[in-house]
Amino acid sequence: MTPLPSQSDTPLVRVHDLSVRFAGTPPVHAVNNVSFDLAPGEVLGILGESGSGKSVTLKTLLRLLPERKTRITGTIEVDGQDVLSLQGRALADHRGGVASMIFQDPSLALDPVYTIGQQIAETVIRHEGASKTDAMARALEMLELVRIPSARRRLDNYPHEMSGGMRQRAMIALALACRPKLLLADEPTTALDATVQIQILLLLRDLQQELGMGVIFVTHDIGVAVEVSDRLAVMYAGSFVETGSVRDVIRDARHPYSKGLLAANLVGAVPGTRLDAVPGAPPALSALPEGCSFAPRCAHAEAACSASPIPVWTGGDGRWARCVQASRAEAMAGAGGRS
Numbered sequence: 001m002t003p004l005p006s007q008s009d010t011p012l013v014r015v016h017d018l019s020v021r022f023a024g025t026p027p028v029h030a031v032n033n034v035s036f037d038l039a040p041g042e043v044l045g046i047l048g049e050s051g052s053g054k055s056v057t058l059k060t061l062l063r064l065l066p067e068r069k070t071r072i073t074g075t076i077e078v079d080g081q082d083v084l085s086l087q088g089r090a091l092a093d094h095r096g097g098v099a100s101m102i103f104q105d106p107s108l109a110l111d112p113v114y115t116i117g118q119q120i121a122e123t124v125i126r127h128e129g130a131s132k133t134d135a136m137a138r139a140l141e142m143l144e145l146v147r148i149p150s151a152r153r154r155l156d157n158y159p160h161e162m163s164g165g166m167r168q169r170a171m172i173a174l175a176l177a178c179r180p181k182l183l184l185a186d187e188p189t190t191a192l193d194a195t196v197q198i199q200i201l202l203l204l205r206d207l208q209q210e211l212g213m214g215v216i217f218v219t220h221d222i223g224v225a226v227e228v229s230d231r232l233a234v235m236y237a238g239s240f241v242e243t244g245s246v247r248d249v250i251r252d253a254r255h256p257y258s259k260g261l262l263a264a265n266l267v268g269a270v271p272g273t274r275l276d277a278v279p280g281a282p283p284a285l286s287a288l289p290e291g292c293s294f295a296p297r298c299a300h301a302e303a304a305c306s307a308s309p310i311p312v313w314t315g316g317d318g319r320w321a322r323c324v325q326a327s328r329a330e331a332m333a334g335a336g337g338r339s
């Protein structure tokens with residue numbers, strides 16, 4: 001498959017032709033030929049409906065999927081390391097040291113039987129070999145960084161002794177404790193009240209700038225995606241169908257799926273705006289159609305949309321859309337311009 005335009009010569013993350021299949025009868029094609037780069041300090045928002053493969057993409061970057069039933073092909077490089085070949089100590093260093101992840105549900109990251117201070121300190125000891133005193137000092141520093149009030153007292157709290165928003169901050173403190181270069185955020189604000197959601201988004205944006213991290217933020221909330229991202233990738237049925245700067249995608253979407261989503265959802269988009277109102281439903285990931293997976297739902301579909309490969313329209317600055325119609329429209333505009 002032709003590599004798609006990249007944003008940076010020295011990316012922090014380079015994913016090429018990534019596919020993830022789960023064994024089963026029939027197998028589930030959760031991620032299909034996904035390629036993208038992420039520059040250091042850049043925020044990529046992956047926007048897509050429920051079940052489009054966003055979480056699986058993130059988990060693959062951290063190698064969190066069950067190995068026995070998962071087949072991964074393609075390549076993933078993070079900070080120059082070939083992630084799919086990491087083993088043992090190198091894999092442990094990757095998870096939590098180079099890259100770490102925050103979730104919608106903080107109980108996936110926080111252990112109920114240890115205090116917040118113990119959990120952060122333990123991570124720092126494990127990754128950096130720090131002394132207990134230094135690790136506890138780092139834990140306090142992290143709780144202050146994520147603006148938890150009375151941070152020193154909170155070190156001794158168990159997760160259940162904190163409010164939902166506070167637990168989310170504690171999970172972020174834990175994820176950032178070893179200063180990762182890459183933060184993977186899996187809908188970290190979706191379950192929160194609107195006010196707390198905005199506070200956590202603002203916190204994440206500040207921390208990203210302060211620490212200069214690359215962030216991949218997956219969401220099905222357009223308002224959130226626009227708020228936090230530099231670049232957007234629209235994901236549909238396990239594939240990226242369009243990417244570009246937030247501004248370009250919002251102003252001038254080229255894929256009919258992105259157009260439909262944005263037309264239906266963008267007016268006054270604020271966090272809390274869900275993806276809906278594109279008629280029809282996505283295909284089962286165990287029975288993807290040949291060619292463009294969106295074709296059965298697309299008002300502009302034609303015979304060429306059911307054949308592979310689907311042509312890719314490319315603009316400047318890492319901008320592209322995989323669509324027969326978008327490619328043809330550009331070719332015709334080019335021919336018209338030359339005549």
Ligand SMILES: Nc1ncnc2c1ncn2[C@@H]1O[C@H](COP(=O)(O)OP(=O)(O)OP(=O)(O)O)[C@@H](O)[C@H]1O
Nearest residue numbers: 022028030049050051052053054055056057220285
């Ligand atoms: N461990 C697994 N084994 C089998 N199938 C899985 C596994 N994890 C995810 N899937 C399937 O992969 C597909 C993509 O799931 P994924 O969680 O990535 O979607 P998503 O876009 O993150 O959706 P949501 O926003 O609802 O979390 C789904 O069909 C899901 O059922």
